[in-house]
Amino acid sequence: MDGKQQIQKAYESILDNDFEQAIEWFEQAVAREPENADYHYKISITYARSNKLNKALAHAHTASELAAGNEEYRFHLQNLQALEMARLAEQRLQHSSGQPDAAISLLKRAIALDPLCVDAHILLGIAYKHNGDYDLAAEAVKEALKLDPQHQTAKRLLDDYEYMQKQMLQQAKERN
Template sequence: MSPEDYVRQAYRCILRSDFAEAILCFEAAISESPGDAEVRYRCSITYARNGRLDKAIEHALAAVALDGSKPEYTLHLQHLQALTLVHEAKGLLEAEGKGSKNPYRPITLLKEAVMLDPLNGDAYVWLALAYSRMNEHLQAIAALKEVISLHPDDAGLRQLMKDLQKSLQKYMQ
């Protein structure tokens, strides 16, 4: 089969929600035409939808390396990198009671995630929580204001804002 045939087959698999088979088709297309940035990009998206960030980033990096002129490739790569940073920061925050060496590391990771993907709401929420844990409530509120501007109708975010404001008031007393 030609690379185009494999890509068509991959999309048929995606329409059937058979993402594992779609990935195999994309990988076959890449084997036939390893220099095709578009196929790498599409394969990366499918890996990401399947929760395989490691492989998604591998193919996104390849797509950017092959054709750095397409902004969608770069934006996709940045989005994936931000997801990875948020995941790492969440792990550090959840393991916080187990003797974290650098309590500011999650904040650093989350700030980098926000820079890479300013539309990543999870990054802002986790950044707010990380700041709050460090008793940096003003920064927590600022981070939460950013995500509320992205999701103005989210009642959970508004409740979190009220909780952070209460924490700030208690801290100020």
């Protein structure tokens, strides 16, 4: 069986919702033709959909290197890199020490790579909130809502941040 037939089998597995089997077929195709950028790209997509980000990134890097001028491969790689940065930022925010400044830096880079990454905008809002900057937190969540107006978490966070902004203004007025 050649690489094209293995890719066809992978697609048949995807249609059957058997992503693990699809990955096996893609892996066989990649092993048969390791210099085929398209095969690396295709398996990267399936790994990403299966929440196997590290493997998705590795194959996306390979596809981009093998076909350096391919914009589709480069764009896919950037999207995966943005997801990775968002996950790292989320981990930093979840630690008891917080680390919002490190998370903010990662999330800004993630958004630069993929401005359409809703999760990165939401996490940026959360990171700003951890820093006590409710204005920037609200702005980041508003950006997420521009991308996905029905995002329930973003709506709730925006309400929270706007409430916190009002509370801070009220406290400032009472001190004066």
